[in-house]
Amino acid sequence: MSHPTNDQATLQPGHPHAAAQAGLMEWHRIVADLDWESLPALLTDDVRFRNPASFDAYVGKGPMVAILQTVFGVMEDFKYERHYGRADGYVMEFTARVGTENLVGIDMVAFDADGKITDFMVMIRPVSAVMSLAEEAGRRMATASTPASA
């Protein structure tokens, strides 16, 4: 068991830096407009994307953009709720629905000094919603990558 220090950084995580605030505004604009073509410019080349289903991170812009675009197509009634901050980024709570099932999740996002996203981790509960979402997103991504028959 670790003994956490109750230091200033723990008790008062502080304001996200100015570039992180600008990055968050752009993130919210992209999500609101479903403007996925603008997302790569907001990411570092070696951005790490961590989904709720598996432990290992995806590295690079391509996988992250493809997965997010698909997942945002599966979720309905998506809405951001409470925001939490620290010097280098945010946790954003969200609510959504997959079919008839309600879910709650968080995006944990880290920004570099230029306001680019370096790390993006998603957690969702309950487990059954994660599995429904992963299954439907996987089906759509497989379909999208299959060439149309002649």
Added chain:
Amino acid sequence: MSHPTNDQATLQPGHPHAAAQAGLMEWHRIVADLDWESLPALLTDDVRFRNPASFDAYVGKGPMVAILQTVFGVMEDFKYERHYGRADGYVMEFTARVGTENLVGIDMVAFDADGKITDFMVMIRPVSAVMSLAEEAGRRMATASTPASA
């Protein structure tokens, strides 16, 4: 799709209030000392506990204390990492292990003006770790509530 407002509360979530900071210090002390007997005094009578596996909340001190005590007994190498804040509480990232499986999770905690916890939500990834943890915790809680044979 909701259009989030990029207002001050979103971009600068702010410092947790003084009672929340005091409540967080006590939470960290309880976890470090595994002092579960002190936990009820940190909770409101109608505290809501939301676990990663199911959507509905448990209401009241009893279920939350019993579940947390059991789950902290199942997880190994538990460690708090990054903290994020807003006016009424925190998100605390943690890492741990269940058997050979590594996990990452968050506790999202809301405090009232007296520094008591009103809502405690847990999310964990990956899905397989949530299921391992829920299965082992369920087994231990069932055993604990079964009277010893004569």
